[in-house]
Every structure is written in C-alpha cells, then in structure tokens.
Amino acid sequence: MLRAIFGEPPRQDTGLLLEANEAIRGYLRTVTRTKKGAAPTAQERRYAIWCQSFLRALDEMEQSQYAAVRYGERVKTTFIDRMEREELDDYHRHLYYYNNALIRLFAVLDKLGHFMNERFALKTEKAKSRFSYFTVLRNMHQHKLFTDLEDKLYELKTSYKEPLTRLRNQRNMEIHTINADLLDDLMKAEEAKYGERLRSETEDVRGNLADLEQGCDMAFRSVTTVFRYLVR
Incomplete structure (x- = not known):
C-alpha cells in the first residue's frame, strides 16, 4: 500500500515477514478445518479472526517501517534550521512513519x-x-509453563534486548510525555526572546532505523515461533 507513495509496485512478501505469515496461515488452516458438515466452534472462529488480525498487524508494521526508511534516506542535514523546505517535509514524514x-x-x-x-x-x-x-513471558518463566516455547521466546527477547529497550523507551516517551517536536518549538520560542539562534539537531535517524529493524525482526521471529509451535 505505502509503496505506491514512492511509485513502487506492491510488496512481494519475503524473508521474516513471509515466514511469519506462512506460520499464521498454517495455524489458520487448522482452526478452520472441520469435519464434513460440522460448523467451526465459537472458539475456533475467535482464533481464526485473531489470525486475520495478526496478518493485518504485521502488514501495517512492515509498511510503516518501510516508509520510515525511505523518507529517512532523504534526510542528510544534521540541523533542522539548515534544512530546505523539501528535506524538512521528508524529515517530518520520516518521524511520522x-x-x-x-x-x-x-x-x-x-x-x-x-x-x-x-x-x-x-x-x-x-x-x-x-x-x-x-x-506473559515472565509469567511463563516463573511458573514453568510451556517451557520449550518459553525458552525460545526468552532467547529471542534476550538476543534483541538492547535495541528493544531503546525502542520501548522511545515508545513510552512518544505516548506518555510531551512530544519532542513540540518541545523543540517551545525552546525555539523561549530562546528567540533573547535573540539566540536555535540549533536543533535531528533525531538519530540512522541509529533509530537500525533499532527499528532489529525490533521488527524480533517481532516477526516471535510470531513465527508461536504459530509454528501451535501446529507441531
């Protein structure tokens, strides 16, 4: 969907996204496969709807990540006040996605x-x-529930701990604290009173995107692990 913004053809699923989608669809087939003449149970229908929701959620996550990368590639200037209008617009589009x-x-x-x-x-x-x-992972670990699955998910969590921690902190700041862009505007207005020139730096675009890629990889791998486990 969002690739159309850049004049590109629709995405062809590959790699970790493809593996996650195939794992979900594999489980979806098991909950929709019924004996001849029998209707799916309410619980089976609920799980089937959940599967469709996962497919949609992964698609939206990947597309947002892709658009963030494409707009981020266009940001070259370190200081916001030195950006031309077109680059500033691309920077704001990058932040949005x-x-x-x-x-x-x-x-x-x-x-x-x-x-x-x-x-x-x-x-x-x-x-x-x-x-x-x-x-949920902590609950599984403490009570030794489905330990074979929990071991795999815990290993993924540990492997991606550093980028995930940075991403969680950014997510919490985005949701729960003052928006960074608004804070920059407030600082600019305050400093303008004293005739000082604002030198506001951009976010760490490259570092943030590297962390985001790692976080999305962890999510894809975790989803794949759970749904493959269900159809073993």
Missing part, C-alpha cells in the same frame, strides 16, 4: 501476548490485570 512503526511494533507483541495468554490458558491477568507481552 517511524513513530507509527514503533507503536505498531509493540502492539504486535502485546497482541501476541494476549493471544498466548488465552490460547494456552496462562492466566497472566491474575498477576497483573493490564499486562504486556513481556509480562
């Missing part, structure tokens, strides 16, 4: 956590009413 991908990344993980909690009857809500994917 980067923040969108960031939020969607953790939404995918939390969706996976809630799915696992119900599918495996983990009862994480007894420990914490509002829980995240990472809370």
Whole structure:
C-alpha cells in the first residue's frame, strides 16, 4: 500500500515477514478445518479472526517501517534550521512513519501476548490485570509453563534486548510525555526572546532505523515461533 507513495509496485512478501505469515496461515488452516458438515466452534472462529488480525498487524508494521526508511534516506542535514523546505517535509514524514512503526511494533507483541495468554490458558491477568507481552513471558518463566516455547521466546527477547529497550523507551516517551517536536518549538520560542539562534539537531535517524529493524525482526521471529509451535 505505502509503496505506491514512492511509485513502487506492491510488496512481494519475503524473508521474516513471509515466514511469519506462512506460520499464521498454517495455524489458520487448522482452526478452520472441520469435519464434513460440522460448523467451526465459537472458539475456533475467535482464533481464526485473531489470525486475520495478526496478518493485518504485521502488514501495517512492515509498511510503516518501510516508509520510515525511505523518507529517512532523504534526510542528510544534521540541523533542522539548515534544512530546505523539501528535506524538512521528508524529515517530518520520516518521524511520522517511524513513530507509527514503533507503536505498531509493540502492539504486535502485546497482541501476541494476549493471544498466548488465552490460547494456552496462562492466566497472566491474575498477576497483573493490564499486562504486556513481556509480562506473559515472565509469567511463563516463573511458573514453568510451556517451557520449550518459553525458552525460545526468552532467547529471542534476550538476543534483541538492547535495541528493544531503546525502542520501548522511545515508545513510552512518544505516548506518555510531551512530544519532542513540540518541545523543540517551545525552546525555539523561549530562546528567540533573547535573540539566540536555535540549533536543533535531528533525531538519530540512522541509529533509530537500525533499532527499528532489529525490533521488527524480533517481532516477526516471535510470531513465527508461536504459530509454528501451535501446529507441531
């Protein structure tokens, strides 16, 4: 969908995205396959809808990441006040899609956590009413639930710990604290009172995108691991 913005053809699924989608569709076939003349149960229909939701969520995450990368490639200037209008617009478009991908990344993980909690009857809500994917993993580890699956997911979490921590902090700042762009505007207005020139630097575009790629890879691999486990 978003590739059309850049005059490109629709995406052809490859790599980790393809593996995740195939794992989801493999499980989807198992919950929609019924005996002749029998209708799917309410629970089977619920899981089938959840599968479709995962396919959509992964698609939206990947597309947002892709657009963030493409606009980020156009940002060359370090200081915002030295940007020409076109580059400044591309920088703001980059931030829009980067923040969108960031939020969607953790939404995918939390969706996976809630799915696992119900599918495996983990009862994480007894420990914490509002829980995240990472809370579910901690619950599995503490109570030794589905240890073969938990070991694989914990290894993924550990392998991507550093970029995920940075991404989580950015996500929390984006959602819960003052927007960084608005803060820059406030600083500019305050400093202008004293005749000082604002030298506002851009975000670390390259570093942020590298972390985002790692975070998305972790999400794809985690989804693949869970859904392959279900159809073993």
